[in-house]
Amino acid sequence: MRLWIGCLVGLLFSSSLWANDAMPATPSAATADAERGRKLLIARHDTGCLLCHQAPGLKDGGEMGPSLKDVGTRLSPEQIRQRIADPRVLNPQTFMPAYFSTKGVHNVAKSFQGKTVLTEQALEDIIAYLLKNPS
Numbered sequence: 797m798r799l800w801i802g803c804l805v806g807l808l809f810s811s812s813l814w815a816n817d818a819m820p821a822t823p824s825a826a827t828a829d830a831e832r833g834r835k836l837l838i839a840r841h842d843t844g845c846l847l848c849h850q851a852p853g854l855k856d857g858g859e860m861g862p863s864l865k866d867v868g869t870r871l872s873p874e875q876i877r878q879r880i881a882d883p884r885v886l887n888p889q890t891f892m893p894a895y896f897s898t899k900g901v902h903n904v905a906k907s908f909q910g911k912t913v914l915t916e917q918a919l920e921d922i923i924a925y926l927l928k929n930p931s
């Protein structure tokens with residue numbers, strides 16, 4: 797009996813961890829475009845990714861965050877999506893912005909209320925670029 801409960805708790809715990817670690821593809825994944833993703837990555841004004849990251853095939857990346865050059869070999873597409881959409885689920889103290897979440901923001905300009913930094917399509921375009929261009 798005790799073993800049975802232990803297994804059940806273990807299963808629930810591991811499945812909730814999995815759910816937090818990975819975000820399934822959105823409908824826009826079907827129309828993802830790696831070239832648009834490349835342009836978004838280098839657009840400091842729209843995304844700022846290169847302030848903190850090295851990225852495959854791109855110059856002038858920052859080094860505050862982990863290099864994204866080989867991210868596709870280390871993480872699944874779902875894990876990459878979760879980390880861009882809302883890295884706070886893995887590290888509540890992270891200073892990487894949550895690019896596809898409206899949770900926990902205060903005092904946002906009216907025109908941005910209820911909106912995410914990246915559109916669903918932009919999120920998928922960036923993932924397509926990172927996966928297509930390892931190192």
Ligand code: HEC
Binds near residue numbers: 862889892
């Ligand atoms: C202000 C700095 C900053 C910016 C801007 C930023 N990140 Fe990050 N990113 C980080 C840090 C720091 C981490 C490590 C996670 C942590 O804080 O624990 C990270 C982690 C990641 C990871 C997981 C990498 C791994 O190896 O675990 C991905 C993928 C990622 N970022 C993608 C992006 C993308 C794409 C953008 C732009 C849309 C972006 N980041 C913008 C700082 C940043």
